[in-house]
Amino acid sequence: xxxxxxxxxxxxxxxxxxxxxxxxxxxxxxxxxxxxxxxxxxxxxxxxxxxxxxxxxxxxxxxxxxxxxxxxxxxxxxxxxxxxxxxxxxxxxxxxxxxxxxxxxxxxxxxxxxxxxxxxxxxxxxxxxxxxxxxxxxxxxxxxxxxxxxxxxxxxxxxxxxxxxxxxxxxxxxxxxxxxxxxxxxxxxxxxxxxxxxxxxxxxxxxxxxxxxxxxxxxxxxxxxxxxxxxxxxxxxxxxxxxxxxxxxxxxx
Numbered sequence: 001x002x003x004x005x006x007x008x009x010x011x012x013x014x015x016x017x018x019x020x021x022x023x024x025x026x027x028x029x030x031x032x033x034x035x036x037x038x039x040x041x042x043x044x045x046x047x048x049x050x051x052x053x054x055x056x057x058x059x060x061x062x063x064x065x066x067x068x069x070x071x072x073x074x075x076x077x078x079x080x081x082x083x084x085x086x087x088x089x090x091x092x093x094x095x096x097x098x099x100x101x102x103x104x105x106x107x108x109x110x111x112x113x114x115x116x117x118x119x120x121x122x123x124x125x126x127x128x129x130x131x132x133x134x135x136x137x138x139x140x141x142x143x144x145x146x147x148x149x150x151x152x153x154x155x156x157x158x159x160x161x162x163x164x165x166x167x168x169x170x171x172x173x174x175x176x177x178x179x180x181x182x183x184x185x186x187x188x189x190x191x192x193x194x195x196x197x198x199x200x201x202x203x204x205x206x207x208x209x210x211x212x213x214x215x216x217x218x219x220x221x222x223x224x225x226x227x228x229x230x231x232x233x234x235x236x237x238x239x240x241x242x243x244x245x246x247x248x249x250x251x252x253x
Contacts, residue, residue, distance in 0.1 A: 018046030083126030133197030
């Protein structure tokens with residue numbers, strides 16, 4: 001079992017979070033792992049296909065309960081990125097009504113605040129949907145499938161995420177707005193940021209990453225990567241005459 005030596009930056013969400021480490025896409029997981037190296041462990045808690053209804057019981061198991069908290073790393077930053085699947089249209093089993101989606105996100109915020117009040121929470125909105133590319137992708141499958149997401153519906157879930165973040169005083173990354181601006185507010189041009197109309201490619205993740213770092217810088221500057229020190233010393237700072245005196249760290253409570 002890995003010992004607790006570093007605290008955590010946890011990314012929680014659906015396939016867009018799970019894929020944030022995919023080779024070649026330079027997703028936010030890869031980028032965060034690089035800038036937080038030796039400072040925070042960046043954890044992938046992304047679950048392809050999941051919505052908030054299915055994600056809530058998973059989060060309950062990802063956040064240490066009080067009797068386990070002393071042995072668990074502290075979650076310094078938590079991103080919660082849902083909405084892309086919740087916004088599926090009926091009869092998709094992934095569909096979660098908007099009111100229920102809001103309630104589930106609210107329950108996630110409450111759960112984290114009750115168990116880990118020092119955690120900085122950042123909601124990320126669902127990205128836009130390129131229904132042109134999404135329709136083509138689904139129709140190319142065997143057997144062909146009908147379009148399962150709508151442009152305006154995805155925006156409604158993104159808007160609800162922003163409103164909830166403001167209501168509860170947590171950070172929010174407006175991925176929908178940033179990507180919509182980046183593609184010149186033309187649905188067809190969103191293909192530059194998403195190959196299949198739903199999941200982000202390297203350019204899409206780059207836009208979201210910069211927005212995320214901006215939110216951290218403005219709302220939670222104390223956990224910006226430039227403000228955190230390495231848990232273990234740089235090689236040049238080791239006491240070469242007595243290495244062990246500088247290489248053992250006391251776990252922070």
